[in-house]
Amino acid sequence: MPFIAQDLIAENPIVVVTTPGEFVHDALQRMVEHDFSQLPVIDDENRPLGMVTSESILRALTGFGVNLDDLRVEHAYVRADTYRGDADLFELLDRLRDTYAVLIVDGDGRLIGIVTNYDTADYFRRRSEDIMLIEDIETMVKDYIQVAFTNESGEVDESELEEAIQRISDNGEALREKFERALIHYLTLQGGGSGAKPDNVQLEQVYEKHFRADEPVKSFDDLTLYDFIEMLLDKSRWSEYQSVFHLDRGAVRNLLDRVRDTRNALAHFRGEITAAQRDHLRFSANWLAQYQEAVSTLFVTPMESSVPAEISETLIDYKLQIQDSIELSDLAAVLPIEDEADPRESRYAPLAIWLQNHPPDDNSTQLTFEQVEEIIGGELPKSAYSHRAWWANDSVGHVQSQQWLEVGWKVNSINMSEKVVRFARIKERQKAYIDFFSKLLADARKSTEIPVKDIFPVGLHYQTVAAIIVDGRQVANFAWSFVRGSRFRIELYIDTGNKDGNKDAFDTLYATRSILESSFGDKLSWERLSANKASRIAYYRPGTITDNEAKLQELGEWAVVLMEEFHKTLAQPAEEALKMAMHGEK
Secondary structure (H helix, E strand, O other): OOOEHHHHHOOOOOOOOEOOOOEHHHHHHHHHHOOOOEEEEEOOOOOEEEEEEHHHHHHHHHHHOOOHHHOEHHHOOEOOOEEEOOOEHHHHHHHHOOOOEEEEEOOOOOEEEEEEHHHHHHHHHHHHHHHHHHHHHHHHHHHHHHHHHEOOOOOEOHHHHHHHHHHHOOOOHHHHHHHHHHHHHHHHHHHHOOOOOOOHHHHHHHHHHHOOOOOOOOOHHHOOHHHHHHHHOOHHHHHHHHHHHOOOHHHHHHHHHHHHHHHHHHHOOOOOOOHHHHHHHHHHHHHHHOOHHHHHOOOOOOOOOOOOOOHHHHHHHHHHHHHHOOOOOOOOOOOOOOOOOOOOOOOOHHHHHHHHOOOOOOOEEEEEHHHHHHHHOOOOOHHHHHOHHHHOOOOOOOHHHHHHHHOOEEEEEEEOOOOEEEEEEOHHHHHHHHHHHHHHHHHHHHHOOOOOOOOOOOOOOEEEEEEEEEOOEEEEEEEEEEEOOOEEEEEEEEOOOOHHHHHHHHHHHHOOHHHHHHHHOOOOEEEOOOOOOOEEEEEEEEOOOOOOHHHHHHHHHHHHHHHHHHHHHHHHHHHHHHHHHHHHHO
């Protein structure tokens, strides 16, 4: 069994108890002194009879109608469940849903401990903290490795990183060195003497034939903690790290190997780790953290901070920056950047929206923790301030990172001492967007009558297809968008530059929604976006850019066909509604 009752009582061997003949006020005083809500009741042979609780005492006082000084424990205790020390902890949890505590006994039925709801919560909290400490350590080791392969733009050179992985992997240089040492040892035992060495050409031929693996090199994120330690301690780069750590490789290996042993014990459910192991985890995490700034500037010149000064105005400012910026004029002037977080969504959804709306010509951004809190409209948990692992790019276990990963961003670096996080676009995601939307635009030009704009994809989650022009101004866009929640939408995004005008045009179209939906052939999503300047009419279906090739092809074919119907339905009514709204302003 991975978790047993004995694990919870190991650190609390002394049990505070009472006996049936003791007066209740004495037992109650002992409960107050130790901040307990119950005490086990035992007989002369230390076998449990039950428990006296604050609730059972109140019931006894009410039931008998006597004073506290007149009541003995035997009048107020209740039955209690008992379990052996090797009982499955989850069996105890089932019972603890309905009672204050359970008693733990030995093979002779004598009391050896008590387990309460608090004990179980504290036990799993400790295990969670242990795991987070290990994640902190592993994350820092990974960061310290990647900085050696980072260029002045803050991007990792993937080809150099792959070569380094090859050297430490079983199908790389490490295995070849082991093979050579083993062969020399064999030749020595066969009488070749201490200087016996194999022929290098023949050695390479034998190694290539019998040992060279055909499988591809593992990706960086798929490496084990052992692999990360080997990469950090690689001879080709160790002199650089040693100039910061001022320790030899053996000392650092000893430190991290003990972390790895503890990590394996936790991962394989080998019982509770010791206080010494837990202390070593804390020491290791703190030791690594103190070199963060020095290591981050070890191989490259640090980039200047680009922390926005005023988060609350960035969405408006970004839109103006994009419209006035460099060679993004081919990108539509009206950008579908405004979205609203559903109250039922994660509290970190506003951060995902904020990143999703970042200027397309900026592939990274840096935020203080306080600015992240401003974006999400609330405080970050304490673990975000104390554990690097909270910021890990985990698409499975972390609700916060699921948000930024879904919109194509990742945490690129984290400075815990300065409380600053740098986000970067996921390059593979950008290329996937470009490939997908390039094909859609080409297909739309070839097979539809949509007046597709002369534009090109820039690697963002949305793509403008066609525009509505009124009085020489572009005031609305037809676009495709990958959006949060693994959805894809076709949309008409209305933004005249004037909020009232946008809402008037939207309301005019909404008044005829039954006619428009009948023409389109299905219900549309009418998104007035009352808190924002723009408005949107959309049509959704499941889909994400990370889907497999077959699904993306099917999605692309659907998107072109439905966009033609969507445009045919809304283009003329929207233009008329926008003219009315804009001319009404004059």
